[in-house]
Amino acid sequence: MTVLSLLPVSTERLLLRPFTPDDLDDLHAFQSLPEVARYLYRPPLTREQCAQSLTRRAAGTAWSEDGHDLVVAVCPVGEAKVVGEIVLKLASASARQVEIGWTFNPAYAGRGYATEAARAVAALAFVELDAHRLFARLDVLNTGSMRVCERLGMRREAHLVENDLDGGRWGSEYVYATLAREWKAERA
Ligand SMILES: CC(C)(COP(=O)(O)OP(=O)(O)OC[C@H]1O[C@@H](n2cnc3c(N)ncnc32)[C@H](O)[C@@H]1OP(=O)(O)O)[C@@H](O)C(=O)NCCC(=O)NCCS
Known part of the structure; x- marks a missing residue:
């Protein structure tokens, strides 16, 4: 299937759509910030890396094998601007395990946009x-991300201790999750 055909999706305040090459400035504006990359276990992205990532996103339209992904651009309704992204990744096609992640421009933080967009993308994951x-x-120090998980109703189900190296720092992670039946029961 062409996973990008699930978009666009509208929420109360947001338009969720595929990325286009014209989104380079907006994507680079936040992906290049050290504070955004702080808990991502990689350096901030260069403009060239953002451009490559946009090319890859446009080409990646399949959803059938481990590693396939759907990257969603998040725009406030009425603003021709990408303020964040939500990524779904097919971690296991056979066991239907899907990882979700989010990255937003800090200039648009604290408005509930990440939670609103993630909720709609979670619905795509379960329903479509x-x-x-x-x-x-997420890194155990990433309290903003933790709160997004909790607002989505995800369960903290693992605490991995010093399971990765973030430069010279041992990083520890939480795993949050929700099952399709839990998600559907919550909304019934
Ligand atoms: C993680 C991240 C997306 C969280 O951003 P955020 O702005 O805290 O999350 P939201 O957009 O959902 O905003 C939620 C906040 O808006 C507030 N808010 C204000 N107006 C609101 C409204 N109208 N509706 C809902 N929430 C509103 C909420 O109370 C909440 O504040 P709180 O966390 O202090 O309780 C952001 O910090 C980020 O991009 N970090 C860098 C990348 C990263 O680490 N990603 C995660 C990797 S695992």
Whole structure:
């Protein structure tokens, strides 16, 4: 299937759509910031890396094998601007395990946009993509991301201790998750 055909999706305040090459300035504006990359276990992205990532996103339209992904651009309604992105990744096609992640421009933080967009993309994962389990991995120091998980009703189900190296720092992670039946029961 062409996973990009699930977009666009509208929420109360946001338009969720595929990225286009014209989004380079907006994407680079936040992906280049050290504070945004702080808990992502990689350096901030250069403009060239953002451009490559946009090319890859446009080409990646499949959703059938481990590693396939859907990257969603988030725009406030009425503003021709991308303020964040939500990524769904097919971690296991056979077990229908889907990872969700989010990255937003800090100039648009604290308005509930990340939660609103993630909620709509979680619905895509469960309703359109038939996910059995949706999970997020985040550094234990990433309290903003933790709160997004909790507002989505995800369960903290693992605490991995010093399971990765973030430069010279041992990083520890939480895994949050929710099952399709839990997500549907919550909304019934
Ligand atoms: C993680 C991240 C997306 C969270 O951003 P955020 O702005 O805290 O999240 P939201 O957009 O959902 O905003 C939620 C806040 O808006 C507030 N808010 C204000 N107006 C609101 C409204 N109308 N509706 C809902 N919430 C509103 C909420 O109370 C909440 O504040 P709180 O967390 O202090 O309780 C952001 O910090 C980020 O991009 N970080 C860098 C990348 C990253 O680390 N990603 C995660 C990797 S695992």
